[in-house]
Amino acid sequence: MRSPPAIWAPGVQVLGYTVERQLGQGGFGTVYLARCEGQPCALKLLQLMRVGERAEREVSILMRLRHPNVVGILGHGYWPVAQPQFAVIAMEYVDGRRLDMWAEEENPTARQVARVVLDVARALAAAHSDGVVHRDVKEANVMVRTSDGLAKLVDFGIGDYEGARSLTQDILPPGTVDYRSPEAWKFLRTQRDVPGARFTAGPADDLWALGLVLYPLLTARFPFDGPDAHALTEAILSSAPTPPHEANERVPRALSDVCLRLLEKTPEARTPSAHALCEALEEALRGADATWDVPLCDAYNEDSATTEGEDIDSFEQWRDRPGHRPRRGRRAVPEEWPAPPLDVDPEAGAEAPPQVTTVHAPARAARLSHAWAVLALAVVVVAMGAALMRWTPHVSNPEPTRQEVAASAKPPQAGLAAAPIGPEAIAAAVALPATLQEVSSTVTTQTTVPPSLQILSKPTKKGMRVMARAVSTAAACTALTACPGPQVRPPPPPEPCPVGAVKVMEKLDIDLGDKGDAIFEEGVPHYISVHEGPTQLILAGLWGDMPSNTVLSGRLIVRDRVYGRLTWATTPKGDSFPVCVEVYAEEGARGMAREPGDDSPSSARIFTTARVKAVSEFE
Template sequence: MRGPPPAVLSAGAQVLGYTVERQLGQGGFGTVYLAHCEGQRFALKLLHLPRVGERAEREISILTRLHFPNVVRILGHGYWPVAQPQFAVIAMEYVEGRQLDAWADAENPTARQAARVLLGMARALAAAHAEGVVHRDVKEANVMVRASDGLAKLVDFGIGDYTGARELTADILPPGTVDYRSPEAWRFLRAHLEARDARYTAGPADDLWALGLVSYRLLTGRFPFDGEDGASLTEAILSSAPTPPHEENERVPRALSDVCMQLLEKTPEARTPSAQALCESLEQALRGADATWDVPLCDAYDEDSATTEGEDIDSFEQWRHQPRHRPRRGKRRPPKPAPAKDADAAASEMPPPVTTVRVAPEKRGAFRAWAVLAVMLVLAGAAWGLGMSRIARPAPTRQEVAPSGKSSQAGRAAAPTGPEATAAAVALPATLQEVSATVTTQPKETQPLQLPSKPAKKGMSVMARAVGTAAACTALTACPGPQVLPAPSPEPCPVGAVKAMAKLNVTTGRKATVVFDDDDRPKVISVREGPTQLILAGPWGDMPSNTVLSGRLIVRERVYGRLTWATTPKGDSFPVCMEVFAEEGDRGMAREPGDDSPSSARIFTSARVKAVSEFE
């Protein structure tokens, strides 16, 4: 099935009594929203039933088995819309905090703090494994660190499995994030490439291996294995011994380094035997911790710590690509204030006022607002010029060193050299290599149970209020004429979208040609506000031609498009952040004559899309 999970909900949308606030994340088969009901906040996960099939019931079954402080808690579930269900809805506790990698980048934790987070993960896996549950997608994005107390919670059991569950996998390997697969999984794939009926069963040892990768990156800021491409990276995972964390980063205590290295043993027999044994090892290491465990693992970032200079490249970006240095993490120091001058000296040296700002390369789109301001000042007779440069802001501080492979899993296993490039390299949401089965229990027979029955008061988004105000004004005789609906409000990109585009060499600020249908004849078509799909008319970076770009259209004086999900012709999916532009260069599509409706329009079939770091 093409396209993203079609649950594209705006702020204020109502789902089974919950009021949506904003999107928290999106995967190949579901979307998670922050929502509130009766004064409380929840994480609301919507799973598209035609896509996930039995996996919706499986995830619910797993979460209801696990009642443990380090595992996200399920609070209710149901189906929506009630009359004709299209989504399974899971209401979970909202963990107010950050994903593990973002937490590490911002907080620059000490060895003691890192060990406590790892201990929380070990306890979560121990509780899951004791119930016969295997997570199968342990990675930084699925670990949340709570802001209030630093408690780590394991989230997203969407591709998890448990003892006795019916087999759903249609490929040799079960679903999972490619770069976190264990050596035994790769060995199995190599040995059974020609055996169509062969199926690898992931177990607790696979979760422990993945946690070893997570712990290595937490301690050193780097991936333990490297390779020129996906196949060579897989070969390194199978045969190369990683540099111990305490040698890679001298601030890592030896005891913690040893715990990490045992998790990265090549065979399950040599690896840490269980999550419970890992808990005991971490607890023992913490009991022997001394003052050296309270030093931040990485150097603090400082603006003048860069080793090289270059045009249009943030100094931190340059520094973090020096492979043999200890990574820098943590909050940036504020710029040093300029020395004070007396008023007369300052006045004599002052040139005509110029507004000078620095903008990171991905933020050049923000110049439009400044340009409009400049025009307004000129028209008003302002005597002074308005200049502009770029707004400085912290660059993303994620310390990824090893590039994800661009090969399919079979290519990585069977062809150590020269793999075929594919977009499956993006290790964001886990990729399911299967056609989902239908739900065994019909949604109509399942009540929307365990959800608060009293709906929250209906909320209105800023845009909804603006539309309502315009409609009311138009109805009044005192209004001077038809009201112009405002352009869409700014909003952030989907979680992981900018990173996913960067991995595919889709550069922010660049544009590509798209069409609204695959008919080669250019023509005018009718569109409505809401979900939409466009087709990439040619390759863009490593994104192949005919990739389907999905999102929503917003009908105003122009037709705006915001695209948030991409699906390649091979079925690989990942988040994106792209705005639709007219071929003449303006944001949004011009409305063609013949439809003046506030919710539909006629537009031309071809357009341009621009990769952005946020929607304007």
């Protein structure tokens, strides 16, 4: 059975590195933020069964490329040491953002774009001079460092170099489809039926891909378009892109010409080398004036004016409409609706306002909560007084009459919302291999109403029953001085989904909230002992388009219940992809009930049958 690629929990020691958190996940492996002797690094974990010699190829490329614009390698090895299943590559940690996220958030000027692309060109010049071809130049494989804006080219996982043995038998080498050069598409069309035909990507392919990266940086548009894949390929082969300075009047002509030269249809007409590209960019920057320091795009706001009489109601329509300068940035947050008063009759037919992301506790609710707290405190004080009156001084070593207050079982969402999330907050030093179709997604968390603010269907009666049980328990426990407080271990804290997991589940027709059946072990259902750490469940039946017997991998967290967080799926045919799945008991509660027989803090007895639920984050 194939081991999952994402199995390291925070604090795990691997080859001298201490894992802190996951940075990203792809088809063949996972990248973690780790530390060694206090220094941060990106730890790339690759499945040997899937990548084969590519891990060694990537290490050899990085070892020969020592350049400030290329991510550096710190070390490599195999894990576990006794029976290696993974290659581990420790690389420089780039604290920054992917190029596309940087452009979207910074709305850069022409000068900033030219400098970033010049950094990438210098990285390619160093690689090409050493006989190395990247073969996967794209925005996701360029990191822009936060501290100084320096760009670094990352992920040489499918790179190649002169004299290296071919690792694939396909007519085209591995790479991201949208960034293939015209000569690659032309070769595929003319040679697809020729036995043994192989297209060899060279420096010109990297330069074409960099042109495809530069054009959207200047215009916020892709240079070629078509209603389907065939039409798009035709446009790449035969259509000339609109010059960037015509698509966006703020693009300097010199920078527009550099971009168009990279997008020439033939290698002979294209910029001849990465060195020549560096010279062209440096010359353009020397002639830059004040117009190069104006943001290339307009900021997008809901109240931005459009031409009178035009019906342009979306960002996409505005961005793609000729004659208008493109926009970057996020939509403005809609204005919040006021919270409805609590004394409105929900059955009176009043229209409920739309939900908003920020929840305000009404003053009345706060007063009611305060009143309940005062009442509970008063009852507890009375009970403590009664216990003290019954206490006699001849009792030796009395138990302390202090009631410990357990922490809330579920951490508030406000703390999670305050933390940065998504790719814009994940500084990865290296992207993952693109030999499988890339799935990009923003990791998001849904803002939910904290439990204390949720309006229950029958708040008064239920609240009184709960309060009565709590007060009576507290009073009894205080009166009987030998009654200890419950030792409650709270559920695990929230955690984001792996990158791309939600989109993958959507493509498999698995909606958020959908549940499927799974088992920990095959055979007649029975009790088993489990330990905190890596785990695997087997899907018992078809779940959306995910086939039966798919292995769901992740980890178990032992608390008062046993929680399971599954982040990777492997089908019976061997296809692997990220998922975001939580383990539920058959009776419907999150996590598995602990069965009698094991009270250990790190292990438990559970039943072998379970339910799995698709989620957008681990609560």
